Amino acid sequence: MNQGPDPDHLSFTIDLTAEEARRRAEVVAALGPAWDPVAVLREEEAAHALLYSGLDAEQQRVHAMLVDAGVLPGEGPGRAPAH
Numbered sequence: 001m002n003q004g005p006d007p008d009h010l011s012f013t014i015d016l017t018a019e020e021a022r023r024r025a026e027v028v029a030a031l032g033p034a035w036d037p038v039a040v041l042r043e044e045e046a047a048h049a050l051l052y053s054g055l056d057a058e059q060q061r062v063h064a065m066l067v068d069a070g071v072l073p074g075e076g077p078g079r080a081p082a083h
Helices: 017-031 037-051 057-068
Strands: none
Touching: none
16 A cells, blocks of 8 residues: 555644543533532442342342453442442
8 A cells, every 4th residue: 555645635633632621621511510529429329239239149149240250340449339
């Protein structure tokens, strides 16, 4: 393949850094001043704990197998206990 200059094609580059910064600022602005990321994380952890609460022995075994296989996140920082 010829890598030399081609009069039919124009090479150019685009730096999306400024666009990404603008996009992130727009997302945060859309969330509004009442958005509390710490409260959202607490609610997510409570929902995770509720989702995996009350599992019977077989369900706990399957859950542990899926965690060990990396299919589901295990317990740890930012994760509520599964049992």
